[in-house]
Amino acid sequence: MDLELVQKASKGDADAFEELVKRYQQKVYGIAYGISHDHQDALDISQEVFIKIYKKLKDFRGASSFYTWLYRITANVAIDFQRVKRKIIPVEFDEKILEEPRPEAGFPEGKKFDPRKILERKEIHGAILRAIETLPEDQRAAVVLRELENLSYKEIAKAMNCSMGTVMSRLHYARRKLREILEPLLS
């Protein structure tokens, strides 16, 4: 199905390409957001990914699945985008977010921090995203492809153009760090 659309789009069928964009935009956006953690950046990354895809459609031979190829380009664009951005705005994890709830975030002052309750709240997502943000881009991309898209190690290796051993290593170090940071939420 994808291959048919790709073939049509590569011959200039705009409707076919639009169908591909709409079919995968949510996934591309999700990965882009998972790596960038910024909605405007994720939108810019998604736009650039699909423009790149369009320009490279004729090079796609169908040896791998379209989505693996798409994820490879998404990961590369998002990682490059982050590397450029990191040079401008260094990101650090604020550990206070796990130590004590912020009153303005909806936690009454003086109440004891309760992970089970906080899990129900939106702020927990912010804490997880901030924790992911502390990871190097390569580890972050591996984690996002694995946890969000449920790709196998082999698919991640293809998408990131590295060996399966490297994928396992990136996932291992990324998860170790995330578990350290998010320990109160996991126990």
Added chain:
Amino acid sequence: MTKCPNREDLQRFADGEMKGGRRSRIAEHIKSCELCADDIGQLQRLSELISSAIRKETESRDLAGLWEKVSVGIASPSVGATSRQSLLSLFWKPAAKVAYAALVVLVGGLFVVRPMLYSTGPRVTISRAKVYSVYQYDPDVTVSMIMATGGQSDIVWISGPGRTEEN
């Protein structure tokens, strides 16, 4: 109880990347090892948290306009760099527009008004003109620009404390 597997193997087990005898051995091991069972439980919990955090943030986003942006990008190959587009869009945000316009007026005003302060242009009769704009060039000097009849503009006087002169 068998020896605990290392964390890499537990990770592969939890990710479903282990098959055959090794998978069976670890499955058997965690039945009797609370530590390894906890370890796998934490990995699974972490996966759920990451996945739900990102999905929650992205699933409700309206991406209806993405195709239009992509189609514009495809139509103009030179407009490929998103960073340049972001910079351009920044220029057109309302606040940036006002600041940009103010900057243009300020710089332009300085270039136009300053030489005029020292010029000896044609005399314009006040009765034929109206005040177009007033510039505070410095605290001691106020410059009034006069739009003369017929659309010709000139500075007709410079006034300030202790100083009033017609041009």
